[in-house]
Structure formats: C-alpha cells, structure tokens
C-alpha cells in the first residue's frame with residue numbers, strides 16, 4: 159500500500175510510568191505525502207507523533223520499546239544525535255509559539271544556532287522559508303516587527319517558516335489549526351497541500367473534515383491502539399473496521 163516509506167514504525171509500545179499509552183503500533187508513513195492521525199481525545203495521537211522525533215525523551219518516566227526507522231535509520235539507536243534528528247524532523251504545535259523577537263530573528267534563529275553567520279545567506283534563508291510558509295507577501299516590509307504582533311494564523315505560519323529554515327525532511331504537526339479561525343485554517347490547509355511537494359507531513363487533527371481534505375493516508379487510533387490505517391478515501395468512505403465507521407460517523411468520541 160505504501161510505496162515509498164519515509165518512516166517505518168515496528169511494534170512500538172510506550173508507557174507513562176505503569177500506564178501503557180501506545181500498544182504495539184506498526185505502520186509505514188509515505189514520503190512527500192500527508193498522513194493524518196485521528197481518534198478521540200486521549201487515544202495517543204500526540205504521544206505517537208512525539209515518538210517520531212523523540213520529543214517524549216523530554217518527559218519523565220516514559221519508557222519506549224519497539225523500533226522507529228527514518229530513512230532506514232533506527233532513531234532510538236544510542237548513537238543518534240537527537241538535536242540533528244529534530245532538525246530533520248521539525249514540529250509545529252497547536253498553540254503557535256513564536257519567540258518574543260522580530261519576524262526575521264524568529265526564522266533566522268535555527269540557522270544561526272547551526273553556525274550560519276553570513277548575513278546574505280541568512281537573508282536568503284529567511285526569505286525562502288517565509289515564501290514557503292506563504293507568509294512572505296504579508297510580512298516582507300515588516301521583518302523587524304515582533305513575531306508576536308502577527309495574527310494567530312500568521313504566527314502559526316511564522317512557526318512553520320521557523321521549522322523550514324533548518325531544512326527538515328519531515329514536518330510533524332500537532333493540531334496546527336485548531337486554535338485558528340476558518341480563514342486562517344484554510345490558509346494552513348492550502349499550505350500543507352503545497353508543502354507536501356517537498357516534505358513528508360504527519361498531522362494530528364481532531365477535525366475529521368480536515369483530515370479528509372488534507373491527507374493522503376489516515377490512521378485511526380483508539381485507546382492506544384492503531385485500529386485502522388489506509389488511504390484517506392477508504393477510511394472515510396468504506397473503512398474495514400466497525401470502530402472506524404462509528405467514529406467517522408460521529409457515533410462516539
């Protein structure tokens with residue numbers, strides 16, 4: 159079903175203390191397409207998303223077993239440089255979180271940390287990232303304005319530009335539009351559609367219409383289990399499992 163897997167997950171279990179939050183998850187995420195994770199609150203979508211760039215490492219008492227391969231490399235191997243991993247696998251959160259700095263500095267921050275000092279090079283990266291995040295036209299004359307002065311939707315696109323500036327392959331998006339108005343949401347959805355030409359995108363969403371609109375593949379989670387994973391059209395028109403059918407018809411969750 160998946161021709162070009164970018165990420166391969168095998169038998170992944172995750173515990174918070176004694177509580178099992180993910181139960182034996184295996185799936186393949188295709189390159190340069192959009193994969194959506196759906197399911198009722200607390201089913202483990204965000205937890206699973208965070209296993210893909212080891213963000214759970216930052217949480218105390220988490221135990222993980224199983225494998226996650228990105229480009230065939232085991233990202234939980236002890237030799238993996240987690241900082242490098244997170245450059246390659248960027249993350250966008252539900253609540254946009256620009257730094258209290260200028261628009262320019264928000265985008266230039268990552269490249270500067272990576273040692274890029276040349277002003278012309280930084281200018282190019284900032285411009286390219288803001289073009290790719292569909293924000294350039296709105297901010298090009300105000301790059302010194304605070305990132306916090308932007309609207310919620312613009313802030314979210316600024317955070318996407320900040321993630322793009324360090325040249326990732328994969329973007330993990332945890333409910334990126336759930337705090338936004340319908341027009342800003344549409345802009346983010348259009349942007350996701352554009353970005354998949356160059357990036358592999360994984361998105362957690364509560365909004366089933368959004369999953370149906372933006373994704374190519376959809377995984378339905380329930381109580382820490384992956385119930386069904388298939389191409390989005392099939393999940394939303396003729397899922398194999400009754401639980402999936404009940405959820406997408408709004409019978410629970």
Ligand SMILES: Nc1ncnc2c1ncn2[C@@H]1O[C@H](COP(=O)(O)OP(=O)(O)OP(=O)(O)O)[C@@H](O)[C@H]1O
Pocket residue numbers: 174179197198199200201202203204205206217364
């Ligand atoms: N830091 C944590 N410590 C302990 N338990 C946690 C932690 N984070 C999540 N959990 C638990 O793990 C389970 C899965 O949570 P998770 O946030 O991954 O679900 P979700 O499907 O993303 O939910 P939502 O849609 O509400 O964000 C829940 O039972 C939650 O209470």
